[in-house]
Amino acid sequence: xxxxxxxxxxxxxxxxxxxxxxxxxxxxxxxxxxxxxxxxxxxxxxxxxxxxxxxxxxxxxxxxxxxxxxxxxxxxxxxxxxxxxxxxxxxxxxxxxxxxxxxxxxxxxxxxxxxxxxxxxxxxxxxxxxxxxxxxxxxxxxxxxxxxxxxxxxxxxxxxxxxxxxxxxxxxxxxxxxxxxxxxxxxxxxxxxxxxxxxxxxxxxxxxxxxxxxxxxxxxxxxxxxxxxxxxxxxxxxxxxxxxxxxxxxxxxxxxxxxxxxxxxxxxxxxxxxxxxxxxxxxxxxxxxxxxxxxxxxxxxxxxxxxxxxxxxxxxxxxxxxxxxxxxxxxxxxxxxxxxxxxxxxxxxxxxxxxxxxxxxxxxxxxxxxxxxxxxxxxxxxxxxxxxxxxxxxxxxxxxxxxxxxxxxx
Numbered sequence: 001x002x003x004x005x006x007x008x009x010x011x012x013x014x015x016x017x018x019x020x021x022x023x024x025x026x027x028x029x030x031x032x033x034x035x036x037x038x039x040x041x042x043x044x045x046x047x048x049x050x051x052x053x054x055x056x057x058x059x060x061x062x063x064x065x066x067x068x069x070x071x072x073x074x075x076x077x078x079x080x081x082x083x084x085x086x087x088x089x090x091x092x093x094x095x096x097x098x099x100x101x102x103x104x105x106x107x108x109x110x111x112x113x114x115x116x117x118x119x120x121x122x123x124x125x126x127x128x129x130x131x132x133x134x135x136x137x138x139x140x141x142x143x144x145x146x147x148x149x150x151x152x153x154x155x156x157x158x159x160x161x162x163x164x165x166x167x168x169x170x171x172x173x174x175x176x177x178x179x180x181x182x183x184x185x186x187x188x189x190x191x192x193x194x195x196x197x198x199x200x201x202x203x204x205x206x207x208x209x210x211x212x213x214x215x216x217x218x219x220x221x222x223x224x225x226x227x228x229x230x231x232x233x234x235x236x237x238x239x240x241x242x243x244x245x246x247x248x249x250x251x252x253x254x255x256x257x258x259x260x261x262x263x264x265x266x267x268x269x270x271x272x273x274x275x276x277x278x279x280x281x282x283x284x285x286x287x288x289x290x291x292x293x294x295x296x297x298x299x300x301x302x303x304x305x306x307x308x309x310x311x312x313x314x315x316x317x318x319x320x321x322x323x324x325x326x327x328x329x330x331x332x333x334x335x336x337x338x339x340x341x342x343x344x345x346x347x348x349x350x351x352x353x354x355x356x357x358x359x360x361x362x363x364x365x366x367x368x369x370x371x372x373x374x375x376x377x378x379x380x381x382x383x384x385x386x387x388x389x390x391x392x393x394x395x396x397x398x399x400x401x402x403x404x405x406x407x408x409x410x
Contacts, residue, residue: 315329
């Protein structure tokens, strides 16, 4: 099976290289990996003790960050490495102030690549977030006696581990992962049933992360002036369907302001076509706000969304109306905001929980979602009840980071 896995990796790499000729995002990932080895060579020596976090993308990075921050405090002399698989994670984080000594792409999972990369430093502790497993990497880390963990692990029934041909992959996890910290009891039971007993339920570290958002400065210049005394719906990480909802709200709710932060800044031009009178955040000024009466603010800057949710009366979070994947609903819920989203989110158990406590609601199409938002805008009592439920939902979650650290540091 290892032979077949290595063939798969080679085909995967070839496919990415071909696709990169036509897709800028894939090209960034392919080209960025060529620099990874040089980056660690420049910053690390073979004697440097390194704490290494791997995240598939930005969401997993945010999920693992509370643990990484606390490990840095516990081991201040250690250096920090953060690797990404996806350009969307790497591109966002590399622009931020962060605690990592090196941020780079994870090398492709071929034995030669992995061995050369790991040989540049002494990796004492490695953790991957949620479910991004690369088997040659994990095997090589184990050979180096690195402690390996999975933070906020999430197993679900459709994974290959639960298929007739998944035994080899399960064995790799049994042999090469020291401990799984599960998000949910369901994930824990699934893993235990296939022999992954080195595990515990510690909850989702994203709740720790979003609780921190309340303690930080949430002011965004000009936004209060834009809102005035009106209600505001924030569309976070919007795709086309969420933007159709925004268009309907714009037409039917006269005294409602809309703030739209698209999942991809390439969508800004599309939004300007739909809302030609909208203001771009990059162009906003007090004089512009004074001279125009627009109801729509388009966010064409990165890094503002979590703060913008603090201004919202209702949040509409993108990705749930198709298979792209639901974006982070907890960043809105933590501020006590009713959260509306599509119903395609099987990898997001927190969405079911938020719906069950009536802090959020999911819909199968934009028409139903639009009708409910318009209802909420008029019904202050219902909206405030959902707001309270959303905040209590976040507050009621355990301190997952503390539980994880207790095990790691014991």
